[in-house]
Amino acid sequence: MKLTLGPLLGHWQPQAWADFYARVADEADVDRVVLGEVVCSKRLPFIADLMAPAMERLSRAGKQVVLASLALVTLPRERALCADVAAATEGLVEVNDPTLLHYLERGRAFTVGPLVNVYNEGTLAYLAARGAETVCLPPELPLAAITALAAAKVTDIEVWGFGRVPLAISGRCYHARVHGLHKDSCQFVCGEDPDGLPVETLDHESFLAVNGVQTLSFTAACVLQEVDALKQAGVARLRLSPQQTDMVAVAKIFRERIKGSLAAAAAVRQLQALVPDMPLANGFMVGRFGAERITV
Amino acid sequence: MLELVCPAGTPAALRTAVDAGAHAIYCGFADETNARNFPGLNFSRDELKSGIAHAQARGARVLVAINTFPRAGEPGLWHRAIDDAARLGAHAVILADIGLLAYAAEKHPALRRHLSVQAAASNADAINFYVHEFGVKRVVLPRVLSVEEIATINRDISCETEVFVFGGLCVMAEGRCSLSSYATGKSPNMNGACSPASHVVYKQEGDGLAARLGDFTIQRVGKGEAAPYPTLCKGCFSAGDYEGHVFEDPVSLDAAQLIPRLAEAGVTALKIEGRQRSRAYTEAVVRAFRAAVDAHARGLPIPAGVLQNLTEGQRSTAGAYKKSWR
Numbered sequence: 242m243k244l245t246l247g248p249l250l251g252h253w254q255p256q257a258w259a260d261f262y263a264r265v266a267d268e269a270d271v272d273r274v275v276l277g278e279v280v281c282s283k284r285l286p287f288i289a290d291l292m293a294p295a296m297e298r299l300s301r302a303g304k305q306v307v308l309a310s311l312a313l314v315t316l317p318r319e320r321a322l323c324a325d326v327a328a329a330t331e332g333l334v335e336v337n338d339p340t341l342l343h344y345l346e347r348g349r350a351f352t353v354g355p356l357v358n359v360y361n362e363g364t365l366a367y368l369a370a371r372g373a374e375t376v377c378l379p380p381e382l383p384l385a386a387i388t389a390l391a392a393a394k395v396t397d398i399e400v401w402g403f404g405r406v407p408l409a410i411s412g413r414c415y416h417a418r419v420h421g422l423h424k425d426s427c428q429f430v431c432g433e434d435p436d437g438l439p440v441e442t443l444d445h446e447s448f449l450a451v452n453g454v455q456t457l458s459f460t461a462a463c464v465l466q467e468v469d470a471l472k473q474a475g476v477a478r479l480r481l482s483p484q485q486t487d488m489v490a491v492a493k494i495f496r497e498r499i500k501g502s503l504a505a506a507a508a509v510r511q512l513q514a515l516v517p518d519m520p521l522a523n524g525f526m527v528g529r530f531g532a533e534r535i536t537v
Numbered sequence: 538m539l540e541l542v543c544p545a546g547t548p549a550a551l552r553t554a555v556d557a558g559a560h561a562i563y564c565g566f567a568d569e570t571n572a573r574n575f576p577g578l579n580f581s582r583d584e585l586k587s588g589i590a591h592a593q594a595r596g597a598r599v600l601v602a603i604n605t606f607p608r609a610g611e612p613g614l615w616h617r618a619i620d621d622a623a624r625l626g627a628h629a630v631i632l633a634d635i636g637l638l639a640y641a642a643e644k645h646p647a648l649r650r651h652l653s654v655q656a657a658a659s660n661a662d663a664i665n666f667y668v669h670e671f672g673v674k675r676v677v678l679p680r681v682l683s684v685e686e687i688a689t690i691n692r693d694i695s696c697e698t699e700v701f702v703f704g705g706l707c708v709m710a711e712g713r714c715s716l717s718s719y720a721t722g723k724s725p726n727m728n729g730a731c732s733p734a735s736h737v738v739y740k741q742e743g744d745g746l747a748a749r750l751g752d753f754t755i756q757r758v759g760k761g762e763a764a765p766y767p768t769l770c771k772g773c774f775s776a777g778d779y780e781g782h783v784f785e786d787p788v789s790l791d792a793a794q795l796i797p798r799l800a801e802a803g804v805t806a807l808k809i810e811g812r813q814r815s816r817a818y819t820e821a822v823v824r825a826f827r828a829a830v831d832a833h834a835r836g837l838p839i840p841a842g843v844l845q846n847l848t849e850g851q852r853s854t855a856g857a858y859k860k861s862w863r
Contacts, residue, residue: 320662361608363636381715409710413784448753530721
């Protein structure tokens with residue numbers, strides 16, 4: 242079982258962005274790194290010049306690099322960005338919306354991100370025939386569905402392994418809204434909350450996190466307790482979604498759990514210590530409500 | 538003339554909507570294959586057969602929504618729904634799942650395929666993908682687009698577009714939201730249910746009323762205040778210094794006044810949300826919108842404000858159709 246580092250979903254400052262990928266290249270024990278702006282096209286200019294050097298450095302460090310496309314494409318300018326992603330690399334690109342398929346020649350290999358609705362064998366078979374070599378499944382899928390899809394053996398199956406879960410995407414920017422602004426004049430307030438702005442219920446219970454036009458879970462999903470079951474099901478990869486913590490250490494915990502040199506309970510404790518403010522949850526994986534927390 | 542596409546959650550609502558002037562009716566089977574899988578709602582095979590006969594006799598078409606995403610390992614329920622819709626003479630099926638689109642295109646090439654709003658095809662490239670790959674004839678546009686963006690899309694695609702003009706308003710891109718399953722375990726994509734009533738608990742607190750969805754209190758209203766149904770994205774929350782409806786107020790969509798602009802933008806059909814609504818509601822809304830569509834066809838202004846008392850919490854919005862909504 243391999244490890245994929247997912248794209249940064251939050252709006253990180255350019256220097257933090259560059260430092261993060263430099264450290265990943267030098268130190269993180271992950272097999273594949275997906276990078277690029279997935280959530281909001283307005284953020285792209287901040288990292289546009291940093292992308293190629295980061296990709297090159299990761300590649301030289303032996304990581305397989307995948308360039309991600311936008312998840313919600315509405316404007317002609319955003320369609321052009323999808324065309325740019327298809328043209329920018331001869332390597333793998335991650336499809337986060339069918340828009341990108343329009344720009345990929347038939348037979349060109351690609352990966353599919355977790356925001357594309359792949360719930361069943363029919364959709365998986367279509368994407369495999371189009372050239373999908375890995376599909377990261379929607380995080381709300383339970384183990385039973387994951388097992389059925391992995392059994393189809395038509396693409397590698399990747400599962401959301403760690404991190405706040407992308408639950409929804411909208412035309413409206415909620416970061417702007419809670420700051421009394423509109424999307425078109427947002428002042429990039431999402432940059433103040435690189436892991437998202439926590440949303441509490443009326444009883445002051447942490448519930449969700451707002452990330453611009455995206456809504457994330459407040460809890461961080463964690464499949465450390467299901468690693469053996471996922472391996473047995475034939476799942477090829479786990480996706481680790483970057484949070485503002487030591488992602489090198491996160492990758493190490495997952496690697497040791499996969500190898501079997503770290504027990505599940507100890508792995509969960511170590512991971513929770515790295516993200517003390519983000520309760521770990523596995524409700525989706527066990528077929529219950531997603532916010533349900535891990536019990537060790 | 539603009540085509541008016543109206544909801545029917547029951548055979549009686551179908552007859553009501555047809556008689557009130559609907560050009561087309563959309564409905565679903567009574568199971569998990571459609572996105573309004575509510576107790577007591579939707580059609581058996583026999584009911585659909587009679588419904589289609591009733592509609593056809595009055596010149597109306599019936600569209601069958603099979604717009605959830607089949608469960609891995611169990612596609613049979615969804616495949617049978619498509620087979621039966623074809624057999625019973627549906628004018629079209631409304632699909633969201635790529636696998637189902639491929640199935641329908643292969644097994645029933647003559648059956649018209651519409652792309653559900655649940656597929657959230659939000660630009661011309663994505664729409665053209667579905668047109669080229671699966672022969673989609675019409676796309677229901679997600680509620681994230683402004684009128685200007687809809688016009689741009691229509692210039693670059695070769696199929697028809699249908700847009701929502703009235704009723705419940707998703708603020709997230711449809712079919713790409715698992716907020717409900719995060720809180721309750723039931724999702725629109727997998728179960729055809731959002732914020733299901735089975736997971737709502739009301740609690741009297743002094744004079745007020747609190748509503749919980751799953752483990753989460755998402756609404757609290759004082760005595761005498763209207764208590765809209767606690768849909769997750771219309772709930773009350775706090776974020777940073779902000780307290781209130783972080784995602785959307787409890788409003789519903791009313792784009793009646795935008796009908797002329799939507800027509801200019803190249804839209805073919807107008808859709809009314811609400812298969813879960815009463816017959817009286819369906820009749821009032823369909824009648825009012827048919828009058829609006831007829832007025833527009835005759836070059837007359839759209840009658841104002843007739844449906845205000847039918848919108849949720851008495852408030853309405855034009856949603857993403859106006860750019861300032863964002």
